[in-house]
Amino acid sequence: MITMTWLYAFAGAMFAAFALLSLTDRANPKRFGNGAFWGLMAVSLLAGDWIGSFGNGLLVLGLAGIAGFKLIGRSHPPTTSDEERVRWAQRLGNRLFLPALIIPVTALVGTLVYNYTPAGGLGWIEPKRETYLFLALGVIIALATLFVWLKPPAIAPLQEGRRLTDAIGWAIVLPQMLAALGVLFAAAGVGDIIGTLTRSIIPEGNVFLTVVVFGVGMVAFTMIMGNAFAAFPVMAAAIGVPLLIQAYHGDPAVIGAVGMLAGFCGTLMTPMAANFNLVPAALLELKDQYGVVKAQVATALPLFVLNLLIIYFAAFR
Amino acid sequence: MSYWPLLGILLVVLGFALRMNPMLVVTGSAIVTGLLGGMDFVKVISTFGKAFNDNRIIAIVWIVLPVIGLLERYGLQQQAAAVIRRMKNATTGRLLILYLLYRQATAAIGLQSTAGQAQTVRPLVAPMALAAAEKEHGELDEATSERVKAMSAATDNVGLFFGEDIFIAIGSIVLIQQILATHGYSLEPLHLALWAIPSAICAFFIHSARLLWFDRKLRRRP
Numbered sequence: 001m002i003t004m005t006w007l008y009a010f011a012g013a014m015f016a017a018f019a020l021l022s023l024t025d026r027a028n029p030k031r032f033g034n035g036a037f038w039g040l041m042a043v044s045l046l047a048g049d050w051i052g053s054f055g056n057g058l059l060v061l062g063l064a065g066i067a068g069f070k071l072i073g074r075s076h077p078p079t080t081s082d083e084e085r086v087r088w089a090q091r092l093g094n095r096l097f098l099p100a101l102i103i104p105v106t107a108l109v110g111t112l113v114y115n116y117t118p119a120g121g122l123g124w125i126e127p128k129r130e131t132y133l134f135l136a137l138g139v140i141i142a143l144a145t146l147f148v149w150l151k152p153p154a155i156a157p158l159q160e161g162r163r164l165t166d167a168i169g170w171a172i173v174l175p176q177m178l179a180a181l182g183v184l185f186a187a188a189g190v191g192d193i194i195g196t197l198t199r200s201i202i203p204e205g206n207v208f209l210t211v212v213v214f215g216v217g218m219v220a221f222t223m224i225m226g227n228a229f230a231a232f233p234v235m236a237a238a239i240g241v242p243l244l245i246q247a248y249h250g251d252p253a254v255i256g257a258v259g260m261l262a263g264f265c266g267t268l269m270t271p272m273a274a275n276f277n278l279v280p281a282a283l284l285e286l287k288d289q290y291g292v293v294k295a296q297v298a299t300a301l302p303l304f305v306l307n308l309l310i311i312y313f314a315a316f317r
Numbered sequence: 318m319s320y321w322p323l324l325g326i327l328l329v330v331l332g333f334a335l336r337m338n339p340m341l342v343v344t345g346s347a348i349v350t351g352l353l354g355g356m357d358f359v360k361v362i363s364t365f366g367k368a369f370n371d372n373r374i375i376a377i378v379w380i381v382l383p384v385i386g387l388l389e390r391y392g393l394q395q396q397a398a399a400v401i402r403r404m405k406n407a408t409t410g411r412l413l414i415l416y417l418l419y420r421q422a423t424a425a426i427g428l429q430s431t432a433g434q435a436q437t438v439r440p441l442v443a444p445m446a447l448a449a450a451e452k453e454h455g456e457l458d459e460a461t462s463e464r465v466k467a468m469s470a471a472t473d474n475v476g477l478f479f480g481e482d483i484f485i486a487i488g489s490i491v492l493i494q495q496i497l498a499t500h501g502y503s504l505e506p507l508h509l510a511l512w513a514i515p516s517a518i519c520a521f522f523i524h525s526a527r528l529l530w531f532d533r534k535l536r537r538r539p
Contacts (some may be wrong), residue, residue: 056369058366089395093396104431131430184351252504267478284466296471305497309514
């Protein structure tokens with residue numbers, strides 16, 4: 001059976017190559033930092049299951065130290081100039097979109113075929129992970145197509161990939177760090193504390209205000225944890241189930257579904273949701289690392305109010 | 318109950334507000350929170366390391382970067398921009414509304430990992446949105462092009478968040494179902510997914526209105 005371990009090895013090999021290319025890049029004054037950073041990333045993906053929890057912990061401290069003390073820097077691997085790119089684009093035209101579409105189409109068709117034809121019944125992919133496998137397959141097919149069609153230098157995909165990872169920098173690892181921080185918050189009992197605090201400010205007998213506190217709690221806790229998944233169990237146990245469902249007889253489906261979506265409004269407004277809010281800022285090379293969050297607040301706030309109204313009117317019909 | 322672990326949250330909020338390096342802020346907060354929660358140092362580091370290892374699936378999406386980089390080498394961004402320049406009625410706002418609809422619709426049928434910030438926004442959506450703005454308003458100043466790029470990324474997030482919950486096999490629906498089941502309420506995933514639709518419609522109209530407003534602001538720019 002193809003498991004996630006295979007995909008981790010694939011990604012790990014890629015980061016290992018980035019590390020080696022970084023080390024030999026004499027044009028980058030911080031080449032050792034870059035080499036060490038992507039090297040640790042490779043170790044995590046290739047050997048994370050064998051170095052033990054404490055070993056992984058030290059690895060994370062290494063990543064944080066290298067990034068936090070600014071030991072990594074942007075490199076400039078060989079690529080084409082803007083003028084060359086315009087010429088290539090004129091020559092290749094819209095055919096350029098075809099290889100770009102190979103990845104999403106492979107992921108799409110692969111997932112559908114695997115789930116809705118007998119092919120899936122054979123169970124040769126780790127359950128619920130098939131989209132990731134077909135994503136990787138799409139990457140391989142797209143690379144093969146580009147090599148046959150445009151014959152780039154053999155090292156080009158790795159150098160171009162390194163150009164992008166170096167442009168994004170430590171933001172590549174931050175989402176994983178924040179997920180780990182969420183686990184520590186939970187282990188230290190932060191969820192219970194937040195639940196108790198919110199329950200203590202509930203006004204007795206007022207359904208509307210209870211809905212508001214439930215929603216605000218979802219948003220606030222989601223903003224702290226960077227993830228509505230961490231907030232939902234806490235707010236459901238503190239307010240959703242005992243008050244909204246049991247005491248006021250609200251519809252559990254509405255309270256559950258729309259309560260989660262109210263939390264998603266919080267995800268739009270917090271730098272803690274790094275993979276959605278900080279990584280794109282790095283990926284698009286924005287000057288303001290909070291630029292994406294700022295662009296989302298004016299959608300998130302009115303949407304949050306509407307979600308509260310949906311809960312109030314649909315759950316308490 | 319001890320309120321000391323909340324200090325870890327305060328550290329994170331302060332660190333982000335002061336724009337300190339997030340990697341250090343997160344690590345510092347993790348260690349402080351763990352210690353205040355009663356763990357010893359080795360336990361804290363081990364818990365942090367194990368959780369990091371358990372979340373490696375987040376790193377898988379980066380395998381698309383060599384393909385995206387290679388396509389950029391051959392002018393993908395330039396071609397995306399050229400296509401938009403040839404379209405008569407393309408504006409930044411209208412283009413992003415179309416993408417919002419596409420993102421919500423594909424996420425709603427379970428295809429949320431087929432598009433995304435690395436897969437589609439950087440190579441296609443952002444260059445197209447910039448080209449549309451430049452076509453109408455000439456060369457953009459830096460602040461404006463930053464806003465256009467940020468709006469492109471924001472549109473992807475809004476489309477994803479308020480589309481994916483309509484799909485019954487998504488993690489959040491499973492989570493809601495499991496949590497409510499532990500409290501004694503057993504619900505069908507489809508029933509939960511249906512209740513994601515009103516919010517999805519609201520999200521589409523609010524964000525689309527903002528995108529049209531954004532077009533207006535671009536037009537009024539001196």
